[in-house]
Amino acid sequence: MSNKVVSARDAAALVHSGDTVTTSGFVGAGVPDGLLKALGDRYAEDGEPRDLTLLFAAGQGDGKGRGLDRLAAPGLVKRVIGGHWGLIPKLGAMAVRGEIEGWNFPQGVISHLFRDIAAGKPGTISHVGLETFVDPRLGGGRVSAAAQDDLVELIQLGGVERLFYHALPIHVALLRGSTADERGNITMEREALILDNLAQAMAARNSGGVVIVQVDQIVSGGSLPAREVVIPGALVDAVVQAPAELHPQTYASQYNRYFTGRYRAPEGGAAPMALDLRKVIARRCAFELPIGGVVNLGIGMPEGVSAVAAEEGLLSHVTLTAEPGVIGGQPASGLDFGAAINTEAIIAQNQQFDFYDGGGLDMTCLGMAEVDGQGNVNVSRFGPKLAGAGGFINISQNARRVVFAGTFTAGGLAARIGDGRLEIAAEGQSRKFIEAVEQITFSGARAGRLRQPVMFVTERCVFELRPDGVHLTEIAPGVDMGRDILSQMGFAPIFGEPLPMDPRIFTDAPMGLREEMLEIPLSRRIHLDPDRQILFINLARMAIRDAGDVAAVKQAVEQAVAGLGHRVDAVVNYDFTRIDERIQHDWAAMVGDLEDRLYGRVTRYSGSAFLRRRLGETLEARRRTTIYESEAAARAALREG
Structure with missing residues (x-):
């Protein structure tokens, strides 16, 4: 075709019942909302297509109906294989109830699976997921009993255990870029992330499928600089120009020029965080930052570590990264998460996971929802609530040092902070340190066997995972060990004489970390x-x-x-x-x-x-x-x- 530009309705008509569909996006960055809306609208009007299989790596949604939840209509989707489910609660609830077949696989594994499908390989072989709920011995990543097929199997390769994730043909790729020419060449100059767009396009093309790309502007054929083209027109079957309301840069920002990597924001522009529980935890985690090292910060509580690092003048002395491909700069938070300002590079998501899986991270700071006495961590499943693992398994299994961060209890927790002390004013209703986690997203036994340093940081105390169990190593000034810690736990930690947490953490003034960490x-x-x-x-x-x-x-x-x-x-x-x-x-x-x-x-x-x-x-x-x-x-x- 000399002109591949079509309407959203015509593009949706290219999706047939029973197709396997893959979509791009990370939270709200790079999500083809216009195409997803058109597909949902077509099903509502015509009852077609039906029984789709949906394959995606990162979570794509805002928790309020945008993103993949536009496809949460009974009969439209039959099965879903995804990395993170927390931002698509409608589809998640359908999977938990068994109304659709659902699997939760590591985000990085699915990202690599796109490449392997494109290369005609039978699947992806990885150590990622061993001894977690993804391992066939612990459930094989199934969300409910409705997911009966074995999509991952345990194999021996050279006498070593590995997981083999099965490939499947991709019939339709719904992707997103910034500018398309009439021949279908796609650039991404205004996007916050590159993601897996090229790998997904190749996977669909080599599976005999179709590639549909949403953009916000269209130019004359042959007018785009070749070096800026991310998806070549030879791989693209149709292009749809989306209205601005269906093409925000992220779900929190219509457009932020600093997220593109083409411009730098002025240094020191952000105000310091208020001294609350989130900042207290982020401050203690910041003490673990490896000067000169490469670090990943997870979503949620760990996001505050980058703000503390900026406040303490440490940002230029560590390289912060995020799993969708951000290297350097300061990661954004909330519904901007995945984007970053003042980056040094933005690479493809699958390449970022190559680096992560190979042990490239000096440290990661990740959230924690449940921890047990073996050091297992659950962030992925809580009864009827399906959060999903996202990139957590790839990152936590392979980083050289892991710091889990979170409040000690949840639901109503309140504390008085100041003058170097912390006092618990109201205890949270839910315990996080429990007898046994509901689902193993991180295996403490595996970490101990591999001698991986692991720490758990809360507002009131710090634990370390050692070969013989979880040790209580630090207590905040003002906290009573028996009343505020031991009585609120479902297991007994090992302890001797815990050290006091640094009082600077609980004082509303800069801590002087830069000078301390650089001039010991x-x-x-x-x-x-x-x-x-x-x-x-x-x-x-x-x-x-x-x-x-x-x-x-x-x-x-x-x-x-x-x-x-x-x-x-x-x-x-x-x-x-x-x-x-x-x-x-x-x-x-x-x-x-x-x-x-x-x-x-x-x-x-x-x-x-x-x-x-x-x-x-x-x-x-x-x-x-x-x-x-x-x-x-x-x-x-x-x-x-």
């Missing part, structure tokens, strides 16, 4: 554990610039072990350490001298593969040196050695 004095970087006789040396984010810095580190180590009269084992943290090339020989000589005189066994670690390689080159001239990728691995090597 040597006296606080070196610690001798007298019980285990292990010397912990924290060189994280430290710059070793000259011979004076080398000498200072040597002197600090010597002072820490002075008078012992015997060697000590050492664990050294090199996360994001910078050693000037001019003094690498001096550094290696100093380290060798300490090993000869003071150390027994020594292990080192860094999350940066580049730094591990460079550090190995620096030290290996003297002896064989192994630098591990995590503290847990370094400690394990010390024990095994």
